[in-house]
Amino acid sequence: MGENLTLEGLRDLAEGAAVLGTGGGGDPYIGRLLVERQLRAGRQVTIIPVDELPDDALVLPSAMMGAPTVFVERPPSGQGNVAALRALEKHLGRTAAATMPIECGGLNSMMPLLLGAQLGLPVIDADGMGRAFPELQMETFAVYGVPGSPMSIASDHGDVAIIDARDDNVRMERLARVMTVEMGGAAYICDYPMDAATVRRTAVPGTLGLAERIGAALRQARARHDDPFEALTATLSGTIYSHGLVLFRGKVVDIDRRTVAGFARGQVTLASLDDPGDRMVITFQNEHLVARRDGEVVAIVPDLICTLNTDTGAPVTTEALAYGQRLTVYAISTPEIMRTPAALDCFGPAAFGLGEPYVPVERLAARSAAGT
Known part of the structure; x- marks a missing residue:
């Protein structure tokens, strides 16, 4: 069964994901505030196990791309999130049944939650890195045969593009990196489009739930002075x-x-x-x-x-x-x-x-x- 994320659960998840992010993935505080705004406005974030989706359901992982230092100097607005997903849906001619993180670290654990709240999409409790990595081809999805293309990329200024490097995930990363730099050093992406059956085969399971438990454990230890x-x-x-x-x-x-x-x-x-x-x-x-x-x-x-x-x-x-x-x-x-x-x-x-x-x-x- 899916879980509707609470404000306390969100804060725990953000901290735990920053632990699993091994120093990267972007500042979780910025992303957490964006998601908090959605929850306070009455929207929901529902986190589900991938087993809840039928095998052929379309999943579009989402994230931000760029140097973490840029996010500190110029925090994202969250507006390009929706534009990136809609662009990839239009290109594929299909509607997403869910989104999920490509990595479980920091800011990029938050962006799929933001997208889920904005569009009412469930978020799968899994990811493609089991931590954070700096490059798009460094995914368990890629390791086990999933092409990252076609992918979409969008900026906070209204720029939107589709990148299709076919089966070459390294080239996809290089093209997207150049576009991210041109977009100001940070961009929103959706990549590795796949069905739920493929997510079950290639993803690292349960990372959002684990991140929430890690954050809760640290919070409770501080309260008890443990x-x-x-x-x-x-x-x-x-x-x-x-x-x-x-x-x-x-x-x-x-x-x-x-x-x-x-x-x-x-x-x-x-x-x-x-x-x-x-x-x-x-x-x-x-x-x-x-x-x-x-x-x-x-x-x-x-x-x-x-x-x-x-x-x-x-x-x-x-x-x-x-x-x-x-x-x-x-x-x-x-x-x-x-x-x-x-x-x-x-x-x-x-x-x-x-x-x-x-x-x-x-x-x-x-x-x-x-x-x-």
């Missing part, structure tokens, strides 16, 4: 994200962040409060990609590397990182659907130009504990 990281680990236990662990606690002592070709790129350095010589460096491209402690890899994409406020457990996105922040670096293992050879070819370390191989975070932690 350890938020213990609450987060307990919430992840028994889910498809089975391993959660603290990697490092420290203070931000250096931040190098640039907006380049539509991405926020750079690295952040943290120093331990107990031993300033003990340092962790996290490299990011919109999202955190690899964490190295004293030069040794302790977590690497596609596993999740989360920067969380040490006192509250609140997620801190890449565009919000700042000198002097006291952060806890927390790692989460990805679901098995994201660890297959085909998945790693699409969004493993080599896809980002990293020279290190993928080693699951729980195995890296075991090696560290064993002193090897």
Whole structure:
């Protein structure tokens, strides 16, 4: 059965999705306010399991595209959301039965909720990344054979276009990235049109529901003055994200962040409060990609590397990182659907130009504990 999202549930979901967004996906606060406005106006957001839809129902995933830093400087209005979906419906000659996130992180967990409220469309409790990634071809949909094209792209200024790169999802990303830059660095998209049967086969299930539970666990831990990281680990236990662990606690002592070709790129350095010589460096491209402690890899994409406020457990996105922040670096293992050879070819370390191989975070932690 579907769930109508409450204001409290929305706030929990936004915070939990920012945790799963591993530093990226855009600022959830901006998107949350857009959805809150819809709920306060009497509209509803209904989140459903994909099993509620017939096999042939059309699903149009929706998102925003661009560098997260742009969304902070120029918050989206939410108007291009509807234009993008309507353009793709017109191109396909079909009407969408539902929308869903392409990624479960930050702002992009909110945009399908906004679209659902605006149009009365249900939102499927699943996504195509199980976290956030910076490029459109980095989807479980793509890994398991779904073309991203045709896709639609729209701006807040009324620009609308259709991109059809046929089966070439990498070219689709490149074309859309150029258009996003021309649209001011941020754009609304609908891509990977597919039927519900294909969503069931290719999506990471239950991520919106999990995000809401994570946000609720952190909120309740703060209210009880409990350890938020213990609450987060307990919430992840028994889910498809089975391993959660603290990697490092420290203070931000250096931040190098640039907006380049539509991405926020750079690295952040943290120093331990107990031993300033003990340092962790996290490299990011919109999202955190690899964490190295004293030069040794302790977590690497596609596993999740989360920067969380040490006192509250609140997620801190890449565009919000700042000198002097006291952060806890927390790692989460990805679901098995994201660890297959085909998945790693699409969004493993080599896809980002990293020279290190993928080693699951729980195995890296075991090696560290064993002193090897």
